[in-house]
Amino acid sequence: MDKTERMEEFYRDLASTKKYATSLDIHLREIEIETISSYLEDGKKILDMGCGNGYSTIRYARDFDSDFTGMDFTNEMVECARKMERGELKGRIEFKQGDICNIPFPDESFDIVTTSRVVIALPHEDWEVQKKAIREMHRVLRKGGEYLMIESSEQGLQRLNDIREMFGLYRIPTNPKWSDLKFDEEKLVPYLEDLFDIIEVKRFGMYYFIGRVIHPLLVAPEEPKYDNPINRVACEIARKIPNFRDIGALVFYRLKKK
Numbered sequence: 001m002d003k004t005e006r007m008e009e010f011y012r013d014l015a016s017t018k019k020y021a022t023s024l025d026i027h028l029r030e031i032e033i034e035t036i037s038s039y040l041e042d043g044k045k046i047l048d049m050g051c052g053n054g055y056s057t058i059r060y061a062r063d064f065d066s067d068f069t070g071m072d073f074t075n076e077m078v079e080c081a082r083k084m085e086r087g088e089l090k091g092r093i094e095f096k097q098g099d100i101c102n103i104p105f106p107d108e109s110f111d112i113v114t115t116s117r118v119v120i121a122l123p124h125e126d127w128e129v130q131k132k133a134i135r136e137m138h139r140v141l142r143k144g145g146e147y148l149m150i151e152s153s154e155q156g157l158q159r160l161n162d163i164r165e166m167f168g169l170y171r172i173p174t175n176p177k178w179s180d181l182k183f184d185e186e187k188l189v190p191y192l193e194d195l196f197d198i199i200e201v202k203r204f205g206m207y208y209f210i211g212r213v214i215h216p217l218l219v220a221p222e223e224p225k226y227d228n229p230i231n232r233v234a235c236e237i238a239r240k241i242p243n244f245r246d247i248g249a250l251v252f253y254r255l256k257k258k
């Protein structure tokens with residue numbers, strides 16, 4: 001089985017209409033959705049690439065009168081997205097199958113493109129393939145349009161691990177599963193700067209400090225659980241004070257196409 005087939009099998013098994021099927025860390029997922037939503041607008045053409053079961057795409061379309069395309073490589077994810085309960089929408093959504101490395105749309109088709117933990121999840125675990133995916137997102141974006149990118153940083157994880165280690169907690173492995181190549185931001189940033197103006201970078205260190213340092217210390221020797229109420233409180237605090245020492249894997253880049 002090659003890497004792409006393994007990836008498809010992995011996401012085929014995960015595919016369901018459960019709202020958090022693609023992310024166990026339910027409160028961090030809320031932070032992702034709220035962060036992306038805060039930069040969306042009415043009257044735009046928006047691509048949510050690697051949309052999984054469409055939960056985030058639907059959340060965006062509830063709030064914005066825009067035309068959304070949710071696209072994912074895994075057919076089963078796309079089928080779940082089509083079946084997902086939508087509720088009342090302001091916008092319109094079409095779900096399609098497609099590959100971020102070869103997006104089936106002409107140049108400059110969208111005003112806004114977005115990914116949430118997709119470029120890091122490509123099966124090849126290869127920076128060259130990640131660059132290709134970023135270049136494709138750039139290609140389908142109109143000039144001056146925005147790429148809202150929520151992905152993961154190797155350096156952010158290491159800063160979190162340095163703090164965890166001070167308190168006797170183990171270092172969280174960099175790539176816990178086969179499809180997770182966090183960005184080396186020293187390589188990522190110069191690459192992005194060739195294609196985009198970097199308008200804003202956001203980190204979510206407060207959520208990580210409470211959820212990945214205080215929480216495990218409080219519940220030890222039990223294992224922390226994503227649905228522990230302390231993570232909900234961490235999310236509430238992080239809404240008002242998002243960052244703490246730039247720690248945590250998740251990082252948001254707001255990018256404007258040059």
Ligand SMILES: C[S@@+](CC[C@H](N)C(=O)[O-])C[C@H]1O[C@@H](n2cnc3c(N)ncnc32)[C@H](O)[C@@H]1O
Pocket residue numbers: 007011022023049050051052053056071072073074077098099100101115116117118121122123
């Ligand atoms: C970690 S999940 C994130 C899903 C969604 N963005 C979310 O926030 O829940 C990664 C998704 O990327 C999709 N994916 C993997 N390789 C892809 C590719 N080459 N093109 C498009 N989607 C891909 C997977 O099928 C999976 O649904």
